[in-house]
Amino acid sequence: MTMSLVTGEPNGHPCTECAIRRLSVCAALDNAELRELAHLGRHVHFAACETVFAQEEITSSFYNLLEGVMRLYKLLPDGRRQIVGFALPGDFLGLAASARHNFSADAIGSAMLCQFSKSAFARFSEDRPDLLRRINELAVRELSQAQDHMVLLGRRSAEEKVATFLVGWRDRLVRVSGPSQRVPLPMSRQDIADYLGLTIETVSRTFTKLERDGVIEIMPGSIGLLDPARAEALAAA
Amino acid sequence: MTMSLVTGEPNGHPCTECAIRRLSVCAALDNAELRELAHLGRHVHFAACETVFAQEEITSSFYNLLEGVMRLYKLLPDGRRQIVGFALPGDFLGLAASARHNFSADAIGSAMLCQFSKSAFARFSEDRPDLLRRINELAVRELSQAQDHMVLLGRRSAEEKVATFLVGWRDRLVRVSGPSQRVPLPMSRQDIADYLGLTIETVSRTFTKLERDGVIEIMPGSIGLLDPARAEALAAA
DNA sequence: TGCCTGATTTGATCCGCATCAAAGACCGCC
DNA sequence: GGCGGTCTTTGATGCGGATCAAATCAGGCA
Structure with a gap:
């Protein structure tokens, strides 16, 4: 192909x-x-x-x-x-x-x-x-x-992995297209899972949990980072 | 220090x-x-x-x-x-x-x-x-x-991780000191665990299992690779 | 608009590895 | 050679994330 x-x-x-x-x-x-x-x-x-x-x-x-x-x-x-x-x-x-x-x-x-x-x-x-x-x-x-x-792969929990990914991805997009509260996610959940060493179900559940906690908002093809500070805290810890 | x-x-x-x-x-x-x-x-x-x-x-x-x-x-x-x-x-x-x-x-x-x-x-x-x-x-x-x-960190089981580590470490030592059936392991079990994204207990248990299966022989400060082919198979799979 | 298809979410259960705990093995030192 | 400290092994138990299963959603197309 x-x-x-x-x-x-x-x-x-x-x-x-x-x-x-x-x-x-x-x-x-x-x-x-x-x-x-x-x-x-x-x-x-x-x-x-x-x-x-x-x-x-x-x-x-x-x-x-x-x-x-x-x-x-x-x-x-x-x-x-x-x-x-x-x-x-x-x-x-x-x-x-x-x-x-x-x-x-x-x-x-x-x-x-x-x-x-x-x-x-x-x-x-x-x-x-x-x-x-x-x-x-x-x-x-x-x-x-x-x-x-x-x-990340060896030592972090699922929630830390997902938060770290979202924060890091946002930061990389800033260099290319400038800052934005909405973070496009062109890759599938399966791609994210295979990047983070998780399954698609765990990624989906973790997204849902972060949304329930008011950290993000899930939208088709993107997420909104509602509470960047909390996401960064999860990513750092 | x-x-x-x-x-x-x-x-x-x-x-x-x-x-x-x-x-x-x-x-x-x-x-x-x-x-x-x-x-x-x-x-x-x-x-x-x-x-x-x-x-x-x-x-x-x-x-x-x-x-x-x-x-x-x-x-x-x-x-x-x-x-x-x-x-x-x-x-x-x-x-x-x-x-x-x-x-x-x-x-x-x-x-x-x-x-x-x-x-x-x-x-x-x-x-x-x-x-x-x-x-x-x-x-x-x-x-x-x-x-x-x-x-290795994202997608392999504990047994695959340990076998992959042993085979890879042996291969690296060959470049420095030539081939040998005995593989020195100067690092501690804790170091191996922190390299493989495991705990020390899991590393120890996995070594024991590989020894029971006749793949390796455990010696203080080194291991013997009794069945390199089987170890390589675990590392490849 | 409504169906069809693949992607995502949610639920129930299971298992591999972590955690907690304790017993050995090894080493340096006196 | 005996003693203390550290490292390693072994055992018992628990949990986070995998697996299996099914419902829901979104998007393309007739």
Whole structure:
């Protein structure tokens, strides 16, 4: 299921005006470099639930996520799934420790990515220490998030997990689209469960409990954070 | 508790003959670069249970672990602990997403590290794309391990967790000290529990069960892997 | 508008691991 | 070699979240 659609060169929509430039790996490049990079990348579109790359596939491209949300996940042979992260615009995808992908990535809703061939990108970054440092910075940030998530998975209760997720998700959305009391949740309850190491029933019950306690308001496709302070307290504790 | 002891310049024990050179970040450097780097680093020793750096402390150094084993962990305000990894010789420590450490690091037994001031190391790496790429490689490998560990924490049973830990630990030791049927476990049962998101009692019971099943043999400070195939099957499933 | 389908919520019950408690095993030290 | 402290193992019990089951909701489409 990798029906991608090329919708245009980034130069049709020049990198210098890219909305997510400051968030992405491209923040390390000046306008001249950006013009050069533009020739190497192309925009590709994915519809809801399409897979961009799968675990164990040979890595052949890097991607900048431009629009949309993606789920990054690993499967066990018996079908158990762990979502290792959600990607938002500005995230850089495709780095792997070996020649194969460590995890799978699908679009949650419709998504637009900027694709680079791995070899061309490697050649471009070869003698650009600023870009290498930027990639490093993003990788280390990811690692730090992964470590925070290990604490959540290993040591927190269901209620703490859900509250931490909601607060963290809201904070990430702020960087992309600015603050808002309404928090969109494009992913399904099953996705949230697989991210938090819970079942869908426990996630649903915990949402209901938080709503009864006046912490959140449940709406289709989003929640309202009625009592952010209380949610943050649950997330910190 | 940061009673470090300077025991000598790396040039007293030249980098070119460093036992862990090929495993470490230094594998990216040639002999001339290594001689230059030697002036920037110094060997520091830590006794069992001493803290090398603590969560939230300002980052001021990078380290190469030369000898010994370290535990890397995060604490919640109420004292719950999650060990995010164990470091072995060759591991590079001190990278952080912000100016502060994301986690704490203690020596488990006695440990020797090669310390570099962050600023001096940053200056040295500034225009060395090979070194930057090497750091990248190590960071991405860490990230990949972290993602594997999330699957373990979120989706595996106690028995799978313990078996996966034993097999993975053995595999890591092989890279450092070569293959062996006896697997040293320098860390305590509590450390293992906090790594796997379990309690000490569950870890102990699971060890006992694996021994009853003929998979392992429990010895003080180590285990014997009697039936590696069965342990690997538990780890894979 | 009303049906059909998948997602979500709610309910009842069960089980794996946590918790509480106590008995061994190991180690350093005198 | 004996003693005290810590770490590990074992036992008894309880609970949080999983599992099984069914009702309700939301959204797409005729």
